[in-house]
Amino acid sequence: MKHNVEVMISEAEVAARIAKLGEEITARYQGSDEVVMIGLLRGSCVFLADLCRQCELPITLDFMTASSYGSGMHSTRDVRILKDLDDDIKGKDIVIVEDIIDTGYTLNKVREILSLREPKSLAICTLLDKPSRREVHVPVDWIGFSIPDEFVVGCGIDYAQKYRNLPFIGKVVPQE
Ligand code: PRP
Ligand code: MN
Ligand code: MG
16 A cells, blocks of 8 residues: 555653653552563563663563554454563563554453463553454553554554654555
């Protein structure tokens, strides 16, 4: 598809919001000896890198791959765990970090799997949320921006694997 990318949320707005989220997360986990930030690959990696640097906490990182989209634009609802965490999360404070929640199937599945491992606490932080697209409920603790149902890219979010490195949130607009 021929298309353009327009700025939807600027680099400065994204940075300011992530700084605020970092403050809130820092306040929430005062006294914790370890907060494990779990990034869902690949989309979350850019946001996770920015967010963890805005948190003044003893943070460790782990990663999981749960893919439902492949390289297309539409969810198949078939959430597959392609890569599990490296470490045990039992008794630990966990923050799952995502780039975007759409139907909710990915996070719903990951949350279900991780909660069975008996973490001390389990929270979710997402950069973007598309509430109008939700098909399954997921309890979300921190949301960067709630956005309308547009096809967005940047800050880790891809269109056919491209544009993840854009420093702003862009909107994909079809070209005649
Ligand atoms: C995208 C996005 C979320 C998920 C959201 O990931 O990064 O993880 O889809 O959709 P849902 O709420 O409808 O489940 P994708 O499967 O495209 O993999 P990626 O992170 O590697 O881009
Ligand atoms: Mn993803
Ligand atoms: Mg994707």
